Amino acid sequence: MSEWTFIAFLFVISFALPAIPIIAGRVLGPRKPNTIKTDTYECGLETVGDTWVQFKVQYYIFALVFLVFDVEVVFLFPWAVAYNQLPLFGVIAGIVFIVTLAEALIYAWRKGDLEWL
Amino acid sequence: MTFSIIWIPFFLMAAFTIGGGLGVVISRNLIHAALFLALSLFGMAGLFVLLEATFIAGAQVLVYLGAIAVLITITIMVTRRLMGITETVNRQWPIAALISLLVFITLTVVNVNAFGAVLEPVAPVPADDITLLGLLLADAEGYFVPFEVASVLLLAALIGSIVVAREARE
Amino acid sequence: MELPPIVTTILAILTDVFTGINDLLMTLWVDTLGLSEQLAMSINTFIGAFALANFVLLNLILTIWFERKVSARVQDRFGPNRVGPWGILQTVADLGKLLTKEIIIPTNADIVPFFLAPLIGVLSVITIWAVVPFTPTAIGADLSVGALYFVAVSSLGLTAILMAGWSSNNKYSVLGAFRAVAMLVSYEVPLFLGLMIPVMLTGTMSMQAIVDSQLIAYFFVMPVAGLIFWTAMIAEVGRQPFDVLEAESEIVAGYNIEYSGFAFAIFYAAEWAHGFTICALMAVLYFAGWRGPFVETIPTLGIVYLGVKVLVIYFIQVWARFTVPRLRLDHIMNLCWKFLVPVMLVLLVVTIVIDKAAAALIPNYLAYLNPDLPYFQRLTGMLPRAGVLLFINVIVGAGALLAVSRQGRAERERIEALRLAEIEPAGPMAPIETGAD
Secondary structure, three states: OHHHHHHHHHHHHHHHHHHHHHHHHHHHOOOOOOOOOOOOOOOOOOOOOOOOOOOOOHHHHHHHHHHHHHHHHHHHHHHHHHHHHOOHHHHHHHHHHHHHHHHHHHHHHHOOOOOOO | OOOOOOHHHHHHHHHHHHHHHHHHHHOOOHHHHHHHHHHHHHHHHHHHHHOOOHHHHHHHHHHHHHHHHHHHHHHHHHOHHHHOOOOOOOOOHHHHHHHHHHHHHHHHHHHHHHHOOOOOOOOOOOOOHHHHHHHHHOOOOOOHHHHHHHHHHHHHHHHHHHHHHHHHHO | OOOOHHHHHHHHHHHOHHHHHHHHHHHHHHHHOOOOHHHHHHHHHHHHHHHHHHHHHHHHHHHHHHHHHHHHHHOOOOOOOOOOHHHOOHHHHHHHHHHOOOOOOOOOOOHHHHHHHHHHHHHHHHHHHHHOEOOOOOEOOOOOOHHHHHHHHHOHHHHHHHHHHHHOOOHHHHHHHHHHHHHHHHHHHHHHHHHHHHHHHHOOOOHHHHHHOOOOOHHHHOHHHHHHHHHHHHHHHOOOOOOHHHOHHHHOOHHHOOOOHHHHHHHHHHHHHHHHHHHHHHHHHHOOOOOOOOOOOOOOHHHHHHHHHHHHHHHHHHHHHOOOOOOOHHHHHHHHHHHHHHHHHHHHHHHHHHHHHHHHHOOOOOHHHOOOOOHHHHHHHHHHHHHHHHHHHHHHHHHHHHHHHHHHHHHHHHHHHHHHHHHHHHOOOOOOOOOOO
């Protein structure tokens, strides 16, 4: 567990350490907000309309394809760790798994969902 | 029960998990709810580490924080109509609270009955547990079938979501 | 020659500097101050974590200076040369300036996520260093899930970018955040697959063991996997040529447009530190980290070897950064999903098949993984596997390049034909009358 103690300390420290200069910056730096200064910066132009313009569904599809790969990779990692000791059957099982993963990619590719329009 | 140093991270992580969960249901802003969800999932990962299930903890952060929380956030962002909602439109919260309470009580009773109120220390985790996991995943007498079914399931999920998203686009 | 005891003690500490300091502090806490062993170990762990976090942040002073100097030379300028010798203290001066600047909170900003985002961004970078081995004996935390830990914590960076993009309430920052989601998420796939190669060949996710088993650096064994992994890592950082998420000439500064003063500096620090961190990870995973001559007997040498490797890789990264133009977002996505991922999948399957066949045919194929054997026996033991894997990589790499060049030629011909078809119906143009001969 001593390794995880280190990780826990590191998480706390690396969260707190950069917070100090931000607070110091708030204290040391001037603080004179006005409407023009705190206005949304869009290259000097007045901002028009809502910030929430409609984004294309493409972003969503890529995130979905990634999600599938992400979950599959999590399954593959322990298999990769055991790889050197795997018998023939285990190796074939892994290849079948990777090929299924590739099938997902081929499907998305052939159906044109990997095109960034 | 005497105080032990392990309590501090445990209660911190438990507070993250429960507090995040509460934040998800009571926050009026959908993005805040998604961020609270991420906090809750992070707390879960910390609890897994405390249970020495380090692989599950890593998978938790990778899949739930790195992919699912992000996916939920951008889903809220791409659907513009959801962004403006700050009022809870639902008047069924008393019933929902009642049902949640019942589920909570059931789960507590079932867990206490199954494991007993006093927890026994479990057998030590084998040192090389990830190799063991990998060997079992690809073993015909182990978890070979779930391993392959998982990949087929994910393939089906991908095809399904692409089809649904394409219909929405057209 | 008899050395005085104080000299031998100092030499012993210098041979293995991290363990030496650890033991020295332990004697100080336990023997001199009379603390319990458990508490003394906790204090040392805390000091280690604190020193590591500070190293990552203070190191930025040097790396930013280095990067500005290299970029200046690439662009035929001098770069910072006023503050301190060779301008080395320029970053310190910049930090002082940023500290006295106002941190502007834009209208309609969501304050809590607005300030949490840079903190999480820098956290996701510093915590990666916990699994970077510095010497054979010194690593922050030699986790059995080291490789998984690294990808897990670095995926927190995406959350930071999303939080910043959303909470600033600015169209450009939202655009930057969305580009970040599309790009970073896509490039995590070749990153994972490239990370799987060292894990698979070593048979563990512990970073220390991965370095230990690289008697021949994996980059020279699996060059194709190494290059794909490296490309994916640069994209993960979002540096040129993959800097569409904060392309200053397109979307001003992307997700961090509304940040000013030290809140901006922290974001900047996170990005710069990430750029350096990926070099360290590349050195560890594909260039054998601390491995070098005599490192087994004098572990301190490991820092030197690692440092040199990291600096060379960092120089290449900076060099690429200031010479390669920015790619378009659709090209970036095509590069990832239609080139890197398929090539990596094919490489993975071919490697598995041929490597396992070789393991069955060649005796003592995996004996080199045993860390108890003498060094030269391990080195020669790795040669057959290195040869087989290199052969696979050359074949797959050549095949991939051939496929791309054929595809490229077909594409050029298609566009050429389209252009001709557009021009033809209008008929040949009349020669332009030029009044004089």
